Amino acid sequence: MKIVLLGYGKMGQLIEKFALKRGHEVVLIVDAHNRESITIDDLEGADVAIDFSTPDAALSNISLCFESDLPIVVGTTGWYEHMQEVRDTCIEAEQSLLYGSNFSIGVNIFFHINRLLAQAVDPYKQYDVQVEEIHHVHKLDAPSGTAITIAEGIIENSSSKSSWVNEVVGEESDVINKPDELLIESLRIEEVPGTHTVLYSSEVDQIEFKHTAHNRDGFALGAVVAAEWLNGRKGFFQVTDIFDFNK
Ligand SMILES: NC(=O)C1=CN([C@@H]2O[C@H](COP(=O)(O)OP(=O)(O)OC[C@H]3O[C@@H](n4cnc5c(N)ncnc54)[C@H](OP(=O)(O)O)[C@@H]3O)[C@@H](O)[C@H]2O)C=CC1
Numbered sequence: 001m002k003i004v005l006l007g008y009g010k011m012g013q014l015i016e017k018f019a020l021k022r023g024h025e026v027v028l029i030v031d032a033h034n035r036e037s038i039t040i041d042d043l044e045g046a047d048v049a050i051d052f053s054t055p056d057a058a059l060s061n062i063s064l065c066f067e068s069d070l071p072i073v074v075g076t077t078g079w080y081e082h083m084q085e086v087r088d089t090c091i092e093a094e095q096s097l098l099y100g101s102n103f104s105i106g107v108n109i110f111f112h113i114n115r116l117l118a119q120a121v122d123p124y125k126q127y128d129v130q131v132e133e134i135h136h137v138h139k140l141d142a143p144s145g146t147a148i149t150i151a152e153g154i155i156e157n158s159s160s161k162s163s164w165v166n167e168v169v170g171e172e173s174d175v176i177n178k179p180d181e182l183l184i185e186s187l188r189i190e191e192v193p194g195t196h197t198v199l200y201s202s203e204v205d206q207i208e209f210k211h212t213a214h215n216r217d218g219f220a221l222g223a224v225v226a227a228e229w230l231n232g233r234k235g236f237f238q239v240t241d242i243f244d245f246n247k
Pocket residue numbers: 006007008009010011012030031032033035052053054055057061074075076077078100101102103104219
């Protein structure tokens with residue numbers, strides 16, 4: 001496939017490496033320095049775009065791809081408030097978009113088990129649940145997209161929690177979650193690639209369910225595999241659509 005990379009930072013550069021390894025070609029690299037000058041003509045002839053840019057940039061990159069009839073895989077996080085409108089536009093305009101807060105196989109297995117775990121614990125009201133995410137200090141958004149997906153999986157399968165609230169540890173804030181609010185705690189530590197933990201605590205014990213990324217390779221390879229999956233498909237998709245255990 002001929003791939004356009006939207007964002008060429010930590011993730012964009014790794015995605016290029018995995019794309020080349022899998023026999024693809026990177027035909028255009030877009031970052032903050034050249035984005036303003038990119039037009040529909042520059043995307044002509046490409047098969048797919050992969051966006052790992054910034055929360056502020058994602059929406060306009062998505063629009064550019066829709067205008068260019070170019071399928072897009074979006075890994076950028078932090079633009080969720082626009083998800084419904086992007087979905088509607090994608091379907092109305094008969095475009096192709098696949099979004100994932102996390103493309104690694106391990107995290108997608110984690111998402112699946114997280115839902116089952118929430119169902120299993122739900123009858124036992126002595127447990128309160130909380131989510132913790134740890135990322136590097138350069139991260140622009142909090143909570144992480146992955147933590148939001150985890151929280152949504154818990155809320156959908158729990159009769160005790162109906163929404164989530166976020167606390168960034170170390171920032172001045174007075175977040176006190178109500179009993180029906182799921183607390184997501186965000187920590188920013190050095191160069192941590194991404195650690196997510198779900199904690200169920202009772203008076204007598206604690207269940208900890210944790211995923212630790214050792215590096216970013218799983219995210220990058222997963223994004224290339226997602227682009228291959230999207231090739232030839234029309235519509236709005238989530239990374240969960242790729243995995244058989246969700247069917
Ligand atoms: N879904 C997943 O599996 C994962 C998602 N992510 C998400 O991916 C995103 C990127 O992460 P990461 O690579 O670590 O971030 P970086 O900060 O390392 O890279 C961001 C890149 O985006 C570029 N950029 C800025 N504005 C634009 C624009 N308007 N158009 C195109 N590119 C632009 C920057 O350019 P410049 O350098 O010139 O400023 C930079 O190259 C984040 O939202 C992160 O949360 C990260 C890992 C996994």
